[in-house]
Amino acid sequence: MAAERLRRIVLAARPQGLPRQEDFRLEEQSVPAVEDGGVLLRVRYLSLDPYMRGRMDDRKSYAPPVALGAVMPAESVAEVIDSRHPDYATGDLVVARTGWCSHAMLPGAGLRKLTRTSVPVSTALGVLGMPGFTAYAGMRVIGQPKAGETVVVAAATGPVGSLVGQLARAAGARAVGIAGGAEKCACALREFSFDAALDHRQPDLPQRLAAACPDGVDVYFENVGGAVWQAVLPLLNRFARVPVCGLIAQYNSIEPDTGRNSLAATMRAILTRGLTVRGFINYDFSEHYADFLREVGAGVAAGRIRYREDIVEGLERAPQAFIGMLTGRNFGKLLVRVTADA
């Protein structure tokens, strides 16, 4: 272990709009010794997720902002390489909040041990991790799709959207996905069984969405905001439900939009159509986590539930991959392989 160095990526500057490579800095230090009650981890896969963009801004949110010079936050699948905690032994695999690091020394409490199954460990960060649970909990608690209803979701090949579509179909609902580009739309139809898939980069999204939803929209799973919300709003049926788990389209906006104030139209729709618009963070619904792991875990193991991963090699590529994700350049759950599987 003498040759191993801890590499980590810290926030170097607060981005204005879309982050740039210079907003991040790669640092190196020695690997720390494990403290009593702790475990020393070597990261295998790092999860890159849109919520991290919000943490880079110095404003109030559900979590405090990342301090300048502090390591970027992330969940990882990591291997225990040294342990002074009775529940963990060298060689165990865990899900941990390591941040964008090659190694981390963390208290043993709060880790989640992965049992070896037929499913790749990387899924613990995607379809069987936070994004998958976001889709599951948002649909179960807020969306509540019924047979014959229509469910719309954007980022339809991403880890949240792809599971939302599959859960909609499993409930007997029509699933309409929105994605960026022909290749992602083809994947949404072929891999994730969406009934229709629309490319938001092509013109006339509102018209095409209306055509794809002849009976209106009963559940809109909001993870992007912006133009997609404007296209969906006129189609929402009476008593439609809108779980809001992300607004990636507006994360990088520096100035509020000017022009027509669409708040009045949104409030009017909420009132006159009895809409429920509800924001949530996956852990708000942790009482459903065990059900999620059992149900979706069984579906993934059996091949009934599909997922797609986009794996980037090397911690040093994390900033560029993250920036690309914010403009839709990833194709599936974005992961960074920090060290290869043993």
Place this chain on the structure above:
Amino acid sequence: MAAERLRRIVLAARPQGLPRQEDFRLEEQSVPAVEDGGVLLRVRYLSLDPYMRGRMDDRKSYAPPVALGAVMPAESVAEVIDSRHPDYATGDLVVARTGWCSHAMLPGAGLRKLTRTSVPVSTALGVLGMPGFTAYAGMRVIGQPKAGETVVVAAATGPVGSLVGQLARAAGARAVGIAGGAEKCACALREFSFDAALDHRQPDLPQRLAAACPDGVDVYFENVGGAVWQAVLPLLNRFARVPVCGLIAQYNSIEPDTGRNSLAATMRAILTRGLTVRGFINYDFSEHYADFLREVGAGVAAGRIRYREDIVEGLERAPQAFIGMLTGRNFGKLLVRVTADA
């Protein structure tokens, strides 16, 4: 009865912005004969409510627009003066959807008979009618105030707001009311037991509201929209609930607001604070109607629940009274006395 004539007020023109007297027309005709299965009604009190403004516009809402030349819709307390329905006899008092009329011939089915109690019959249009049930159902199903929480409502001396405040207090919550003018604010404190009352016509509402809600806002009962929403939004606590039953501030707006687009800020707050924003019409929750009549009826009869009425004399004054209500000129539940009590 030979001398009686049916007077009614019809929609003469679709208003642009705030309605004008010329948008309404008083018509007279003979009182119709009662048909088989029907009752002939003489209206005592007519209810004027903000939702009627929405019906005057030719656009999609939860109810179809009023046709040009058609009678303006309204609920009334009326006396049966002739009946060919077995459930109704001359002299019975009913709540009926008569419209803005002195008389109406309606099918007996769908009327609600009023039993004679100690409570004035006019309350069947206010605290014990649609507005009261709107407050009750919105608080029970969506708002769900808990002891120690803070509830904010505007139009605090109106029939919805005044009951929202009293229900909040009954639940052990702090009730903060917003109203137009010093007299209404004094009434909110004195009559309706609000913990604080703020005049929205004075400057710096956001600052004063923040000072009146030191622990933030857990329930905002939305019945006005516009500037009050902007003042409340920064104060909403994590998991705050926003029942939306009206948006009177934007009913008369012709053009969408320009300038800063506050939709993005609203969606961001919904996401990061896990807000629930849910529109409703009172009859969406009709399963709670019997509980409402029993609980609030007992409170009103015992004097525990207070209410305030603003009664205008004469059907011909309904248009002016309605226009005044849209600019906050009424003080309490607005009613038109069409014929005096027997």
